[in-house]
Amino acid sequence: MSVLESKIPEGPIEKKWTKHKNEIDLVNPANKRNIDIIVVGTGLAGGSAAATLAELGYNVKTFCYQDSPRRAHSIAAQGGINASKNYQGDGDSDYRLFYDTVKGGDYRSREANVYRLAEVSGNIIDQCVAQGVPFAREYGGLLDNRSFGGVLVSRTFYAKGQTGQQLLLGAYSAMNRQINRGKIQAFNRHEMMDLVLVDGKARGIIARNLVSGEIERHSAHAVVLASGGYGNVFYLSTNAMGSNVMAAWRAHKKGAFFANPCFTQIHPTCIPVSGDLQSKLTLMSESLRNDGRIWVPKKEEDAKAIREGKLKPTELGEDDRDYYLERRYPAFGNLVPRDVASRAAKERCDAGYGVNKTGQAVYLDFKAAIERYGKEKAFTSGHKNPSEDEIIKLGEEVVESKYGNLFEMYEKITDQNPYKTPMMIFPAVHYTMGGLWVDYNLMTTIPGCYAAGEANFSDHGANRLGASALMQGLADGYFVLPYTIGDYLADDIRTGEISTDTEEFETAEREVKERIQKLFDANGKNPVDYYHKKLGKIMWNKCGMSRNEKELKEAMEEIKELRDDFWANVKLTGKAEAKNQELEKAGRVADFLELGELFAKDALERNESCGGHFREEYQTEDGEALRDDENYKFVSAWEFVGNPRDAKLHKEKLEFDNIELKTRSYK
């Protein structure tokens, strides 16, 4: 009997959530005033949860390492947010969104959670519009939609290439309203250093004030972790520089199980790596794949000439180009899901057809789209017999109105004009589907400790579809957690304020201080970045887009050695009791050095390929992922027992009653 209780309600899938809401315990408004909740992280999930909980009457304390909640990395999401509104009348429904998400996740997510996500998705759009989020509109004044990878309908709402920013500012404004009412206390420039348990329940956190360096105790009746994903374990990723796993990992070490750590999304359309001193990678929105065609040269010698700068991509004729996604996946073409598109790019580059100086890039070409739009525009504006130049001019205008800011961004970074020469792209680490294991109520295996948004594992299975992260973050924060947390807190109405003057807080604070001291006590040979970069290389080379048993075993050893070296030889400067960015980085990298090992172990023990997890030993003849539903149709939830490599596996079996398990095909 597993210790994992998913608490999925009984009944038909479309009634589960309503039934659950009707049956769970509630806390009356007067009692909510006596209950405190800590929310760690102020992105879409944390910001929306904090605002809603405060609005319901709870006393909320938020924590973020940035100087303002508005800067959380949700802000960088570009393309859009999915919802099953069916405004386009193209046959969308809650079931179809549910189906696409479960299939897109390669049948490794929990049905009931995903259905609930689809069910509340429409509410998110209503809510955001009411808050003043300026979504893109059509000339008739109604909301516009576009399509994204892995689906056959247009259900993505967007605000140019800045959808994440606009949604986050919406959640931030809802938070501000509650801050103004005194219901949220915002602790910005604060980092959670540990979770405090009292009688087995999450009752507070130890935080470091990043300005003064002071170690602070904060208590609450429940703690919500909305601290994002752990993509920065790869060093180079599209995550913000500060994004880290500390909050989730500290909770893991205190008893929260960590689920599916190896499920990582490598996004296919990022700007390729240019040099050794690069600090981060930049994503180009997946929406570009609506109009851009992806290709590499058909002949190896052409690819070589391009790499050496002897040939330009524009000089290659149609017959010399290999539009490999359209060739391999005629039904979905350039709009296959992210994992499929990324692997296909790697396959071509590994085979010697890659472009860029490094050979690690493919082309994303807008020439065909510019011509098509140009002809359309000429026709609709009554322009007969337009010249080639006129068509291109008109077409470029249309493409600019759709993707202008993305093209500008590309040009600023690479110094190349993507209207005239194809963009170069390559996959990069972008999102982590794995995270803290949670039940249907979003509670981790520690009573009173919740996880929301990217920090939990629940909705995306082994691969996330485009425009679904924003949907999940806001669904968790606005519409799920504020209800489900009441079920737990209903028992706490007589508890009274939690004192921080107890042994548990004292011990936790002492441990945090000792850990910081230990970092300063190291031998002082190498800066923190030295270790982070090394870890990133191990992860990318051995736990990246494709994995095998031998290399995963090597990765586990190498990460352990690197971790030992880190604790013996890391070099810190400055003081603990002051602003100190090196110390902040060191604490985060220390946790990545543990998580990385668990990541590799999880990948090693999952002897199948599914979604973003591709094991070279398990593939079909034509190189597609080969799932093993008989033996691996479960969530791997890892319990910490001392060392990452000794973590104990608990399996949550996945049941699929509403969807037929198939080999995922986009052909």
Added chain:
Amino acid sequence: MKLKLKIWRQEDAQDQGGFQDYTVDGIDGDMSFLEMLDVLNNDLVNDGKEPVEFDHDCREGICGSCCLQINGEPHGPDRLITTCQLHMRKFNDGDEIVIEPFRATAFPVIKDLVIDRSSFDRIQHAGGYISVNTSGNTQDANSIPIEKEKADDSFYAATCIGCGACVAACKNASAMLFTSAKVSQLALLPQGEIEAHDRVLNMVHQMDKEGFGNCTNTGACEIECPKGISLENIARMNREYLSASVAG
């Protein structure tokens, strides 16, 4: 490239601070300005010295964390970019670069190049929202059509990233562009119209209380704004403010 850097160093809010000289070598044109500072900091840590503290996070021009005054210009010599989007190809070998934090009374220095912009947050607390509950029981998103042009203008105002370049560029350290962007975003939408009067009065009141200066229409803010937020927003806020004041 080899560069001479003159960087503002300040221990904490109480310290008086001053410029210090550094040199960095091996800088490539494809590197971003912040990656150049990473190189410097790595050298400093290797020498056992304290690295230069600066705010940064997304490094793709959207979070608004980075806030460097480079050779006297917010976010440096290029237009429509944040500091993290400035590339070293804009500089030449042997250049001397002066790097300071954004300067304003309402943005006190915390350490080195890191400043406290919580005054911006407090302006937003004062009214930068629509008072609608997050219950999800609002009406259908398409029940109020909004003219595309208005929705687009609202969006452009909403693209403000709250970095503070407008304040740093202004000789009066005025926060009018920042405040007016939020006022405009919401005033342009039917959803935000209802509270428009209270919003503009409260936000402007808070802006003044934080110690930002007045606007004298020089337009430096618009030129230095990484998102190109238009001066029209200030004009709109003035109109809103006037009509709210008259309405009492």
